Amino acid sequence: MWLKWRSVHLLQWRRVTSSSSSSFQQIKNLEDVASLYQDLSRHPNLSSAYVGPDVTTQYGGKYCNLYTEWAQRDLDRNEQVKFCRQYIVFHDNNTIVYSGPCGNSCEIKVKSINLTSLDKHGKVYEDDQFGCVSWSHSESHILYIAEKKRPKTESFFQPEVKNLKEALSGEDGAQKPIKGDQFLLYEDWGEGLVSKSVPVLCVMDIESGNISVLEGIPDYVSPGQAFWSPDDTGVVFVGWWHAPFRLGLKFCPNRRSALFFVDLTGGKCEMLSEDQASVFSPRLSPDKCRIIYLKCQQFGPHQQCCQLLMYDWYTKVTSIVVDIVNRSVAGQFTGIYATLLASYCWSADSRRVVIDAVQRSQQSLFVVDTMSGTVTPLQCQGQHPPGSWKLLTIDRDLLVTNYSTPNRPPTIKVGFLPAAGQEEDITWVSLEDDNDAYNIDWCCKIHQPPKEQENPEYPGLDFESIFLRPQNISPNSKVPLVVFPHGGPHSAFVSEWLLFPAVMCSMGLAVLLVNYRGSVGFGQDNILSLPKNVGDQDVKDVQFAVQQVLEEESLDPERVIVFGGSHGGFLACHLVGQYPGFYKAGVVRNPVTNLLSMFGSTDIPDWCLVESGNPYAYPAVPDAAEYGEMLRKSPIRYVSQVKTPMLLMLGEDDQRVPNKQGVEYYRALRAHDVPVRVLWYPGNNHSLAKVDAESDCFMNAAMWIKKHLI
Numbered sequence: 280m281w282l283k284w285r286s287v288h289l290l291q292w293r294r295v296t297s298s299s300s301s302s303f304q305q306i307k308n309l310e311d312v313a314s315l316y317q318d319l320s321r322h323p324n325l326s327s328a329y330v331g332p333d334v335t336t337q338y339g340g341k342y343c344n345l346y347t348e349w350a351q352r353d354l355d356r357n358e359q360v361k362f363c364r365q366y367i368v369f370h371d372n373n374t375i376v377y378s379g380p381c382g383n384s385c386e387i388k389v390k391s392i393n394l395t396s397l398d399k400h401g402k403v404y405e406d407d408q409f410g411c412v413s414w415s416h417s418e419s420h421i422l423y424i425a426e427k428k429r430p431k432t433e434s435f436f437q438p439e440v441k442n443l444k445e446a447l448s449g450e451d452g453a454q455k456p457i458k459g460d461q462f463l464l465y466e467d468w469g470e471g472l473v474s475k476s477v478p479v480l481c482v483m484d485i486e487s488g489n490i491s492v493l494e495g496i497p498d499y500v501s502p503g504q505a506f507w508s509p510d511d512t513g514v515v516f517v518g519w520w521h522a523p524f525r526l527g528l529k530f531c532p533n534r535r536s537a538l539f540f541v542d543l544t545g546g547k548c549e550m551l552s553e554d555q556a557s558v559f560s561p562r563l564s565p566d567k568c569r570i571i572y573l574k575c576q577q578f579g580p581h582q583q584c585c586q587l588l589m590y591d592w593y594t595k596v597t598s599i600v601v602d603i604v605n606r607s608v609a610g611q612f613t614g615i616y617a618t619l620l621a622s623y624c625w626s627a628d629s630r631r632v633v634i635d636a637v638q639r640s641q642q643s644l645f646v647v648d649t650m651s652g653t654v655t656p657l658q659c660q661g662q663h664p665p666g667s668w669k670l671l672t673i674d675r676d677l678l679v680t681n682y683s684t685p686n687r688p689p690t691i692k693v694g695f696l697p698a699a700g701q702e703e704d705i706t707w708v709s710l711e712d713d714n715d716a717y718n719i720d721w722c723c724k725i726h727q728p729p730k731e732q733e734n735p736e737y738p739g740l741d742f743e744s745i746f747l748r749p750q751n752i753s754p755n756s757k758v759p760l761v762v763f764p765h766g767g768p769h770s771a772f773v774s775e776w777l778l779f780p781a782v783m784c785s786m787g788l789a790v791l792l793v794n795y796r797g798s799v800g801f802g803q804d805n806i807l808s809l810p811k812n813v814g815d816q817d818v819k820d821v822q823f824a825v826q827q828v829l830e831e832e833s834l835d836p837e838r839v840i841v842f843g844g845s846h847g848g849f850l851a852c853h854l855v856g857q858y859p860g861f862y863k864a865g866v867v868r869n870p871v872t873n874l875l876s877m878f879g880s881t882d883i884p885d886w887c888l889v890e891s892g893n894p895y896a897y898p899a900v901p902d903a904a905e906y907g908e909m910l911r912k913s914p915i916r917y918v919s920q921v922k923t924p925m926l927l928m929l930g931e932d933d934q935r936v937p938n939k940q941g942v943e944y945y946r947a948l949r950a951h952d953v954p955v956r957v958l959w960y961p962g963n964n965h966s967l968a969k970v971d972a973e974s975d976c977f978m979n980a981a982m983w984i985k986k987h988l989i
């Protein structure tokens with residue numbers, strides 16, 4: 280039983296040392312696997328950070344407090360525990376003089392004002408897509424997003440009962456419930472955004488507590504990502520077109536959207552960006568003169584290389600600061616691939632912007648000079664083992680980042696942004712003792728597809744994979760290999776801490792994370808090379824990477840397993856179908872198995888058409904040839920060749936890849952007498968990320984692998 284009666288309780292900062300799990304023998308016993316998983320899953324992840332005001336001490340020293348939020352899986356409580364931790368940073372504006380944790384870690388119990396009970400709007404949005412809480416510059420008002428109040432409805436057979444007040448006053452209530460609308464469908468924004476349909480911008484007056492729902496927003500867009508205009512006279516927001524109908528937004532920044540300004544004094548709404556593209560993540564400079572934001576093409580691949588644009592508030596001129604990079608050149612900046620910029624990303628002088636960007640198989644920090652467009656890497660790797668860096672915030676030039684590697688769990692690093700031109704000189708300071716590295720060796724491998732597998736439209740592209748293997752195993756032992764192709768397909772693995780691969784390695788398995796052609800981080804051409812070639816180019820790339828790693832490393836070619844989710848599940852199903860018997864076990868999470876049948880049931884039908892090589896337009900009803908193409912590119916086509924025992928994990932509430940995709944594949948496997956087991960997770964959507972579902976997925980995967988490798 281948990282101490283529910285305390286609004287805040289103190290958490291132990293649970294440092295998990297790697298020593299308990301550092302002897303990498305093959306772990307056969309499932310209890311050992313469970314305790315390994317429990318151990319490694321305890322590492323908390325840093326999710327956000329806020330820098331407090333500077334305080335000058337009586338001795339003249341200056342410090343600021345840093346407030347951070349972390350999330351930690353708690354398998355016993357079956358929840359992601361969120362807690363905060365504060366640090367103190369003494370500095371002289373350029374250098375950190377002293378720093379360290381202060382106080383205890385406190386579990387966050389959000390204290391809330393029940394805005395919904397005021398009956399001005401529906402549920403408040405807290406997601407990253409639309410949601411925002413923004414203080415006015417005068418700090419007198421708060422802006423937030425909520426679902427529009429829906430009209431009251433009732434059945435045709437509802438007896439007419441006046442409420443007491445109305446009966447006594449003899450007056451009718453202002454709003455009569457609508458008969459017949461009780462079961463009206465409210466379209467929503469799809470996977471991860473269910474029941475979010477019509478967002479409205481709301482303003483709370485701090486002094487009076489009054490709430491108003493802003494008017495003047497064009498009725499053809501859904502507003503989100505809003506903040507106050509420089510003089511507090513209006514609000515800047517992103518509007519996503521919702522006509523003729525809504526398409527899923529999560530992982531799909533390629534939806535038609537524009538930047539708007541609604542003037543609260545006159546109620547006029549103005550479009551600040553072009554209206555035929557996809558724009559998102561606007562951020563106002565500290566001097567309140569400029570807004571930077573990201574832009575990509577409408578439709579096409581769901582994630583693309585973005586442009587970084589800048590809108591000058593006073594001249595109303597928009598300029599391109601960083602353009603699309605078509606080809607990645609070794610050692611050079613490969614472009615911006617992001618769905619969100621950090622909430623605060625401007626330098627104090629309002630000239631430079633700090634971004635984190637996937638660059639091939641790493642996530643790295645860059646400084647962008649908004650005047651010259653120059654992109655400079657922030658020196659990270661010399662001071663630390665190569666890994667991935669995420670920007671959490673920058674405030675008065677103090678950068679707060681999350682750093683991890685495949686063998687080191689996330690930790691917090693801070694540093695002052697050096698003057699322009701001296702970005703290489705940054706000194707990073709760890710606010711926690713550095714995590715010990717687990718006994719995992721890892722490296723990035725570059726793969727050059729053979730001539731016959733070149734894409735004639737996009738020749739010369741390469742791709743990468745991240746290879747992890749347990750240390751301390753005898754030189755001659757042949758280690759089994761687990762192959763992970765990522766989902767998307769336009770996403771990427773970066774060299775960061777990943778729980779499943781880390782536990783697998785600790786169990787004595789090697790792991791290959793493949794960033795096949797089509798992944799983000801390798802230039803726009805690499806992304807564009809994949810649509811219309813799915814089920815072929817991506818499948819061959821994964822197999823090629825596997826063959827290369829089998830030749831280069833001491834691995835057991837008779838014990839190769841494939842594990843993938845979503846489009847990664849699509850690839851896993853293709854691989855077991857196209858290379859019968861090569862993989863000894865397959866584990867798939869919400870796999871795409873048939874693009875044709877997915878088209879009519881997913882929240883992203885455009886994805887099915889685009890990936891199979893056809894353009895999408897809203898009125899599109901695919902013709903027989905297009906349906907044929909979707910089927911031809913699908914793994915279900917190869918099901919009669921499958922020999923590999925398959926474990927399927929399906930989320931009951933998945934809107935993205937509806938679980939019927941898995942059911943369809945399950946039936947086909949059964950019909951062909953292939954061993955198959957299905958796990959069904961109620962209350963879980965596409966990500967299967969609830970603590971109990973995620974841990975059960977891992978344990979079942981381990982059991983499946985153990986069963987079929989012996």
Ligand SMILES: CC(=O)N[C@@H](C)C(=O)N[C@@H](C)C(=O)O
Nearest residue numbers: 530581766767768845846847
């Ligand atoms: C765009 C998108 O959501 N595609 C899915 C088919 C997919 O593969 N999703 C990835 C991101 C996942 O890992 O869930």
